[in-house]
Amino acid sequence: MGRSRKYLLIVSVILLALLVISIVFFHYKAYLLLSMIVIAAIMIPFFARFEWRDVGGREVVLLAMMAAIAAVGRVPFAGLPSIQPTSFIIIMAGLVFGAESGFIVGAVAAIVSNFFLGQGPWTPWQMYGWGMMGMTAGLLRNTSWMKTLWGKCTFGFIWGYIFGWIMNMWVIVGNIEALTWSYVVGIFVSSVYFDLAHAISNVFFIVVFSASWMKILRRIQGKYGLLQEQPG
Template structure:
């Protein structure tokens, strides 16, 4: 590509290898969401998205979030909540992206860092539920937001506990696999 005598090389962000990794992670999120649908709000999808945002970056996390939501909601039911879910996942992924330098640094002891991110995974379940509640209260014209939010808090706590448990289980398995197959360095 040339522009006024300047040669611009297109950035190869989405290589075939990266697309394959994102497709596998999308499939993993989708299958995990379907496998755990019988437990309200407990699913590995949020944790997988957190790990993608921490290891690969926010763009990759957003791509997998959108594809996973569209794919799984085709099976579980598509509706106005799909947009609410995507917005909530976007907020969670952007907040997670802000913590990426902390996750990648070697300044904290590994056990302390792991504990902090398990706690963060728990908090993202609460954040996700709060954002969903804000959007849905406006979307469906619910007059008293706090009553609506507090009635769903038990589901948010289940989501939060599931996130923490899945982070504890998936982080040591999934992070090395993502790094190995996406071509990222194994710090």
């Protein structure tokens, strides 16, 4: 992992730590607003990193198309909570095009899809969750584990739960005044079904479609020389 990517991870961890510290020790009252500001601040380095890269117009169009496909993929499945191909597409983007591209596709897909499904205080958390999903897929794409189907399925299954836990946090932060251990446990227990549905749908899409998607995306990448990995 390059220095710049390590820097981005460190920044994310520090900012999340600041969010926790501000809630626990400084007793802010505008918890939800504060969390949205911090989540937005976390994403700035990733967008900045992408902006600093020498990205051509065709590469931007390709990522925009990937994000649009991921966003539109949520709409037909709106009646089936947590079951959609969005996460699968974001993971494919990270695996083929790298960490920054995966983050951009994930973050943009969240905000674009919510133009159809509704924007709200959950949007920055979705942007962060899906962005980190794409980024970690990109960071791990050259490991032997992620080059196997079982590795990809395990990654998708785990992230089905991680994404759900991230989304649970915005609910908890938004109702911080009523915070108790039983309340927190209740939130996470009530999300188990939805997290499991998300995890299983990720595995399904990876098993059925990952080979063909990666073949097509790599062919486009190689043919047109788009989004080639750059040294960190």
